[in-house]
Amino acid sequence: MVLGSRSFAWLAVLLALGCGRAPARSSADATRSPSAIGEAPALGPDQVSLGALRASCRSVRASELEAEQPLTNVDCSIERLTRRLKAEALAAGGDVIVARRCRVRGGSRLAVECSAGAAASAGLGGLPAASELPAPSPDRVADLDEPDPLAADDILLRFLPSSFVASREDEARAPSAPPRAYDRVADLAQLPLVDAELGQLSARCEACDERSLRHALRVGAGRLGASEIAEARCFREQSGPRCVAIAGGPWSY
Secondary structure (H helix, E strand, O other): OOOOHHHHHHHHHHHHHOOOOOOOOOOOHHHOOHHHOEEEOOOOOOEEEEEEEEEEEEOOOHHHHHOOEEHHHHOOOHHHHHHHHHHHHHHOOOOEEEEEEEEEEOOOOOEEEEEEEEEEEOOOOOOOOHHHOOOOOHHHHHHHHOOOHHHHHOOEEEEEEOHHHHOOOHHHOOOOOOOOOHHHOEEEOOOOOOEEEEEEEEEEOOOOOHHHHHHHHHHHHHHHOOOEEEEEEEEEEOOEEEEEEEEEEEOOO
16 A cells, blocks of 8 residues: 555654644653744644634733732733633644634623634644744743743732722722733832832742743733832742732822
8 A cells, every 4th residue: 555645644643643642742842832833714634633722711800909810810811812722732732723713702801712723734844943933023922921821820819009009099999000011011120219119919829930920920010000010029838939029100000
């Protein structure tokens, strides 16, 4: 029996998948990132499905951060859920997500649901390593700042307002500044004298690294409308690592 090149490509994919099971990621795979995962409108003839993916979140009000909230809900967005789907596809051994669909529902809280299929391409040589990618794109920068999007459900954020914020009347205690993207939140050694201390942010998890927690602090500060975090420090508790920082912003906040 003679097999063509197309048949050999399919055979290689099937062997790699281990009859439907996702292959274990090698140490080389650890250098690859969600930004390298492609998107396609439908499963192509040279792709094999690895299964369905789903992700959802429900936004929280800034005032609700006085109790611990998962990072996924603090930063509930299509962009975050898409990165999560790509991270799940990567973990399953895929190199593309197909037929991505997202639904946003309004109301008192924003709810976002996204779904897609994970797929592996045959005969394309797999994903490029992170070091092989061109100059950093916004998606690649997100990879560097948040190396593991799958940890977002496990990272818990909490905000303890300062007397500057808490002295306001209850209905005005929620930050008046609009939310901002995390990359517009500075990470400073000290709070500038010209800015006010809005409160203390805390991020903790059971099993994640310091970089993920410091990223979460910037995300939480941005959700509050803060312009910077300062004096960040990280330590380990019995339940796992924790990072804390001061959230700061203009006195006109």
